[in-house]
Each structure stands twice: as structure tokens, then as C-alpha cells.
Amino acid sequence: MIFLKIVQSIILPSVFVPLIILLGLISLFRKSKVKMGRILVLIGLILYYLFSITPISDLLLLPLEKDYSSVKVDEVNSADKIVLLLGGRESDVLRASEVLRITHLVDHQSQLIISGTDPLNPRSEEALAVRSFFTNRGVPAENIIVEGRSRNTWENVRNIKEIVGDEPFFLVTSAYHMKRSIKEFKKVNAQPIPAPMDFKRKGSYTLYNYIPSSLNLRNSDLAIHEYFGIIFYKLM
Numbered sequence: 001m002i003f004l005k006i007v008q009s010i011i012l013p014s015v016f017v018p019l020i021i022l023l024g025l026i027s028l029f030r031k032s033k034v035k036m037g038r039i040l041v042l043i044g045l046i047l048y049y050l051f052s053i054t055p056i057s058d059l060l061l062l063p064l065e066k067d068y069s070s071v072k073v074d075e076v077n078s079a080d081k082i083v084l085l086l087g088g089r090e091s092d093v094l095r096a097s098e099v100l101r102i103t104h105l106v107d108h109q110s111q112l113i114i115s116g117t118d119p120l121n122p123r124s125e126e127a128l129a130v131r132s133f134f135t136n137r138g139v140p141a142e143n144i145i146v147e148g149r150s151r152n153t154w155e156n157v158r159n160i161k162e163i164v165g166d167e168p169f170f171l172v173t174s175a176y177h178m179k180r181s182i183k184e185f186k187k188v189n190a191q192p193i194p195a196p197m198d199f200k201r202k203g204s205y206t207l208y209n210y211i212p213s214s215l216n217l218r219n220s221d222l223a224i225h226e227y228f229g230i231i232f233y234k235l236m
Contacts (some may be wrong), residue, residue: 052212060223081169086116
């Protein structure tokens with residue numbers, strides 16, 4: 001598990017691009033490697049620019065986000081269970097807001113399943129913190145199930161399937177993660193109804209969007225991470 005996380009980290013643009021630049025800078029101090037060093041630094045700077053502008057990060061995100069849209073009002077009565085996949089503090093509040101939206105739209109009490117934990121810190125209380133988020137906003141505690149064993153999407157799917165069986169459920173996760181999640185749920189014949197949120201793509205651009213930003217680099221990281229996961233699970 002830890003080895004897999006290391007590999008996932010290395011292939012992210014925010015990691016391998018600085019490594020290329022660093023290797024180039026080190027090579028500049030060796031007379032026999034000066035030319036190679038210049039080339040590596042130039043390649044690194046070009047890659048950093050590309051991965052840090054909106055059109056490129058959008059291009060990477062497009063295949064992941066384009067097939068799904070937010071749950072509409074006329075769809076809310078198609079299931080009485082909502083599954084929330086945890087994705088880290090940055091996205092959990094946003095994902096939870098979509099759960100509350102769906103919960104407030106239905107005219108009956110939905111069962112909420114919170115699934116996931118930090119694979120590098122299994123004792124983290126992330127799921128319990130999200131549970132408190134809901135109870136503090138009026139969701140009855142008896143309607144919430146905390147599935148805190150899953151360390152990745154593969155385990156999310158298997159553990160949730162044990163809980164929901166063949167019943168349909170709303171699947172709440174970030175839009176960029178929905179494609180991989182749906183693929184995995186369909187492998188176990190589950191009945192997820194996509195409820196994506198936190199769409200990252202901008203879709204329209206101005207001159208400002210061609211200026212590098214850390215947000216775009218982060219979005220490129222998220223997209224590359226998802227492609228790695230899709231390929232890895234397919235090979236499994």
C-alpha cells in the first residue's frame with residue numbers, strides 16, 4: 001500500500017517536474033553534463049508551464065468529468081440511500097454539501113453511508129468528523145452508517161456493496177473521481193446513481209488563464225492520479 005502511494009506521488013506533475021529541473025541544475029555543475037543540464041531545465045520549465053495553465057489542466061480533466069452531471073430534482077426519489085466517498089479534508093466538506101442538498105430535496109429520511117479512511121493513518125477520525133458535520137446540521141444519527149475500513153476506491157466498493165446489496169444509491173464524490181468509482185461499482189453489480197460535485201474544469205478562458213497557477217497544477221495532479229488509478233485497477 002505504501003509502495004503504491006509512493007509510485008502515485010512520483011508520477012504527479014508537482015513532483016516529477018521539479019525533480020527534472022533539480023536534476024538539470026545538478027548537471028549544470030558538471031562540465032561534461034552542462035548541455036544535458038540545460039535541456040533538462042528547459043524541459044522542466046516547459047512542463048511546469050503547461051501543467052500549470054487552465055487549458056491544459058482542463059484538457060486532462062475533460063475525459064473524467066464530461067459524462068456526469070449533478071443530480072436533478074426529478075431524480076431524488078430514485079433511491080433512499082446516499083453513499084459519500086471521503087477524499088481528504090479539502091474535498092470532504094464540498095462532497096458533504098452535495099449530500100445535504102440531496103437530503104433536503106427528498107421527502108423521506110435517507111440512509112447515509114460515509115466510507116473511507118486515510119490509508120497512511122488508519123486511526124484518523126476523518127469519517128467521524130464528517131458524521132459530526134451531518135448531525136450538527138440536523139441529520140439523525142441513526143440514519144448514518146460509518147464505514148471506516150476502506151483505504152482506497154477498491155475497498156470502498158467492496159465494503160459498500162456488503163451494506164447496500166442490490167439496492168440503488170446515490171454516489172457522492174468529486175466529478176473527477178466519478179468515472180473510476182462507477183467502473184468499480186459496476187464490476188460488483190452495484191447500482192450507483194452518479195451524484196458528482198466539485199467540478200474542476202473552467203470551460204472558458206481569458207488571457208489570465210494562460211498564467212501558471214498552483215491551482216491548475218493541483219488539478220493536473222488530480223487528473224493524473226485518476227488515470228493512474230483507472231489503469232491500475234484495470235490491470236488488477
